[in-house]
Amino acid sequence: MTKTDKTAEAFTVDRRRFLRGAATVGLTAAVSSVASASFAQQALNDVLAAPRRGNWDDQFDARVPSSKTVATNQPVISxxxxxxxxxxxxxxxxxxxxxxxxxxxxxxxxxxxxxxxxxxxxxxxxxxxxxxxxxxxxxxxxxxxxxxxxxxxxxxxxxxxxxxxxxxxxxxxxxxxxxRLNQLQINLQRLNELVATGGSEPRFVMVNIPAARIEAVENGSVVQRHTAVVGKIDRQTPILNSKIHEVILNPYWTAPKSIIQKDIIPLMRKDPQYLAKNKIRLYDQSGQEVAPESVDWNTDEAVKLMFRQDPGKINAMSSTKINFHNPYAVYMHDTPQKSYFNKLMRFDSSGCVRVQNIRDLDVWLLKNTPGWDRRAIESTIQSGVNTPIQLADPVPLHFVYISAWSTGGGVVQFRDDIYKLDGAAELALGSAT
Structure with a gap:
């Protein structure tokens, strides 16, 4: 046997040994894999069978099921x-x-x-x-x-x-x-009256009192929604129809007699500096400014005076007052107290309507009034100068009381009957708190 033959034979023997070894390793690995899988399954079975494992069959599913959306661009008045x-x-x-x-x-x-x-x-x-x-x-x-x-x-x-x-x-x-059925039936009557008398305008604003929400509607679709604060139970926001004719940037605030009597006079008795701290000036019937210290705050004589707050960040109307003709002396306005919009029960005003993100509404109301785009509005507010603006096209306004409605999709909306106009005590949930 030549040297070459011996080398070939040795290679053949080594190759056979390698293949036998590999097969053995593979078989061992396979057996080990099966054993591991069997052990893992047995371990899982033991967990599932454990008496203290909890109610796994109750399916605490990590997936959030799809549900019909509640929001819609369909106006309430339609x-x-x-x-x-x-x-x-x-x-x-x-x-x-x-x-x-x-x-x-x-x-x-x-x-x-x-x-x-x-x-x-x-x-x-x-x-x-x-x-x-x-x-x-x-x-x-x-x-x-x-x-x-x-x-x-x-x-x-x-x-x-x-x-x-x-x-x-x-x-x-x-x-x-x-x-709830009776609530729907009562509100259907209200909606029929509203649609018959209004709500068909190309542009309008709706304030829904029990929902404390505002809709700006254009061409049959809601283009803006705003959270609102409306009247207290004992100082209710009135139901009315009018037209927004004026937006005042950096408004003066003139206190109504009800607030002077119920709020300001008692506050002045406690703190004689209340008016000065809040930049409120007093004027008599001839327009002359009156010194607060000259008034007897232990009587109601101050009700005869005009209480006017200067424009500014602490002004009760902050950046904006929205005017519309009505016999109740109410209006819509901004507020420095933004935290009110985060409250669950937003029935805190004396009848007027506070509007969250009012500058967006300003822009929409004034979009057809030449010279008043967002930049002009923001610049004027920044200046602090009292600026009344007449709308080129007055916008219809509806203060409504709709506590139950549906805007499609099987979604039925309900709100507390805060002013107790729906005729059932159990519907006035918030008024009892």
């Missing part, structure tokens, strides 16, 4: 809304005929991730009004399906959509089905 409310009335008549919905017991702060027997009643309640799909089933689990359903319910009732069952959510949820 013929289509009337049709949608009529549809909603039919649905609620059917709900009432089938016995309504169950009461959700207790006042526990239920929220995502909790398990409580009360959630079963909550699920049934939400299913009746279509906020929770029937396929979600009945269990104690406050899962993502219930969370999404509670948020939808809250949004439909003008509540913060945080998914937490609190005092106001319980109260709104436990209003009876017949009361």
């Amino acid at each position: 013929a289509q809304t009337i049709a949608d409310v009529q549809t909603a009335i039919g649905q609620y008549m059917d709900i009432v005929a089938r016995g309504g919905w169950p009461e959700v017991p207790g006042q526990a702060k239920l929220q995502l991730g909790m398990s409580d027997p009360a959630v079963q009643a909550l699920r049934r309640r939400l299913m009746v009004t279509g906020d929770l799909p029937q396929s979600a089933g009945i269990s104690n689990a406050f899962d993502t399906y219930v969370d999404a359903a509670v948020k939808r319910f809250q949004a439909r009732h003008g509540l913060p959509a945080d998914g937490v069952m609190g005092q106001f959510t319980y109260a709104a949820m436990n209003v009876s089905a017949p009361a």
Whole structure:
């Protein structure tokens, strides 16, 4: 055997050994893999079978289910809304005929991730009004399906959509089905009257008092929405129809007699520097300025004087006053107290309407008035100079009281009957707080 033959034979033997070794390693790895998989499955089975594993079959699903949107660009005052409310009335008549919905017991702060027997009643309640799909089933689990359903319910009732069952959510949820049906029927009558007398204009502004919301409507669509603060229960914002004819930038504020008597005089008795601190000047009937120290604040003689606050950041109307003719001496305006817009119950004014993000509304109202684009408006406000502006095209304005409506998509909206005009005590939830 030559040297070359011996080398070839050695190579063949080494190759056979390598292949046998590789096969053995592969087989061992395969066996190990099967064993590991078997062990992992057994471990999972042990976890699933454990008596203290929790209610996993209640499906705390990480996916948030899709729900019909609550927001829409359809105006509250529209013929289509009337049709949608009529549809909603039919649905609620059917709900009432089938016995309504169950009461959700207790006042526990239920929220995502909790398990409580009360959630079963909550699920049934939400299913009746279509906020929770029937396929979600009945269990104690406050899962993502219930969370999404509670948020939808809250949004439909003008509540913060945080998914937490609190005092106001319980109260709104436990209003009876017949009361909600009656509320829809009453508001249908109001909508019919509104659409018959207004709301068909190319441009208009609507202030919905119980919702404390404003819609700027153009060509049949809502182009702006604003959060509002409206009148207190004992100083109500009136229902009216008018036209916005003037926007005043950096307005003076003249206190109405009701505020002078109920608020300013008592404050001056406590703090004689109140007027000076708030840059409020006094004027007599001839227009002459009167020194505050010359007034007897222990009487009501100050009511005969004019109380006028200078323009500025602390002015009660801040940057803007929006004027429209009406017999109630009310108007719309900005405010330095922005925190009011974050409150749940925004019924804090003396009848006038405070408007959040009012400068956006200013721009929209003045867009057809030459020389008044956003830059001009902002520049004027920055100057601090009192500037009245007459609108080239006065915009129709409607202060309305609509506490129940639908703008399609199966979404029915309800608000507290804050001024108790709907005829049922259980609908005036906020007025009792």
